[in-house]
Amino acid sequence: MTSPSCPTATRLYEKGTVIARDFDYDEVPGLLEQHPGAVLWLDLFAPGPGDLQAVAEQFTLHPLAVEDAMTDHERPKLDRYPHHVFLNVYAVDIATEDSETRFGKTEISAFVTPRALITVRKSPSDTSKFVDRWDATGDLGGTDGVGFLLYGLLDVVVDGQYAATQRLDAAMDQVEDPLLEEGGAPRAIRMKGIHQRKLLAALRRAVAPMPELVSQAMRTDLDLVDATLKPYYRDVEDHAQHTLDEVEHLRDRIDQLLQADTAEQGNVLNDTTRKLAAWAAIVAVPTALTGYFGQNVPYPGYEKWWGFLVSSALIVAVSVALYAFLKRRGWL
Structure with a gap:
């Protein structure tokens, strides 16, 4: 066997x-x-x-x-x-x-x-x-x-x-x-x-x-x-x-x-979307009015070389701050 x-x-x-x-x-x-x-x-x-x-x-x-x-x-x-x-x-x-x-x-x-x-x-x-x-x-x-x-x-x-x-x-x-x-x-x-x-x-x-x-x-x-x-x-x-x-x-x-x-998560997304829509409406009103009337008034640095630098720096600083805020909230 x-x-x-x-x-x-x-x-x-x-x-x-x-x-x-x-x-x-x-x-x-x-x-x-x-x-x-x-x-x-x-x-x-x-x-x-x-x-x-x-x-x-x-x-x-x-x-x-x-x-x-x-x-x-x-x-x-x-x-x-x-x-x-x-x-x-x-x-x-x-x-x-x-x-x-x-x-x-x-x-x-x-x-x-x-x-x-x-x-x-x-x-x-x-x-x-x-x-x-x-x-x-x-x-x-x-x-x-x-x-x-x-x-x-x-x-x-x-x-x-x-x-x-x-x-x-x-x-x-x-x-x-x-x-x-x-x-x-x-x-x-x-x-x-x-x-x-x-x-x-x-x-x-x-x-x-x-x-x-x-x-x-x-x-x-x-x-x-x-x-x-x-x-x-x-x-x-x-x-x-x-x-x-x-x-x-x-x-x-x-x-x-x-x-x-x-x-x-859907509820949070809806709440966030509603807030963004509300802020977009608030920003849209002055944007539409100033655009309609063609308002373009002198500002600090108007027609000056340093005015361009200041505006560019403000754009970069605000964009970076907004990115950091959204990143911390987990939106990005």
Whole structure:
């Protein structure tokens, strides 16, 4: 039997208890044969086509599912094949560093066979969260080990998505007040709000399919979830739906904040335009009257060489002062 050359992690569970861990892939057939009631967790990190092909032959994985596991950026989904179930999910994380909000996600593909949960990760991530969850809920593995492993995987993914949503909500608080300030927010704040809206769109793509995905996993014809596990799957489904509702709420919130800022900028522009129009009308009256009557009276320096210098200096000084004033007000 050909062994995968990519980094792997292995664990063997029997009735929710770990009976073997960190063993070579070559030992898998023998361990499964020695422990008929045990189930396997096999994790493959960045496998190549040959690595997955070796596993596919051992566990009768469908070629289309193997192709999906090798393809980046597959949508979250759950597909049923003759000998296994294939699902694709995203573990997400949002962190704030130096007042900048960053979004990260890890695509996780999983094959659920009668005796194994095989996960495929295309980028680095912390699998200890899955292991800790399985260890903490080992009493659920007494009847259906594979369903118990899948529950732990989905629960950790959904909890991570909800935590990311909460962190994004907290980051949004930092831009809410500046966006609602009188006169409109500075451009840096507006760009931060637009960036957060982009993060929400990326987060929603990972979160939106999860309630339906968990619901499909509970289908009776899949034989993945028994009566003991069903309440726990329903709890995961409820958390997934709650996370989606939070994302939708945040999307509406940031859209309304950006619209309010745009409206405030429009109000300021209208007020400025009205003032400029009023001053233009005031200046236009004397200009029109003096132009109509052709008034051209002597002034200090009239027909003198230094009069030209004084008028030129006044023009330059007034223009520079007006430019500095408008620049300070942010109009230029």
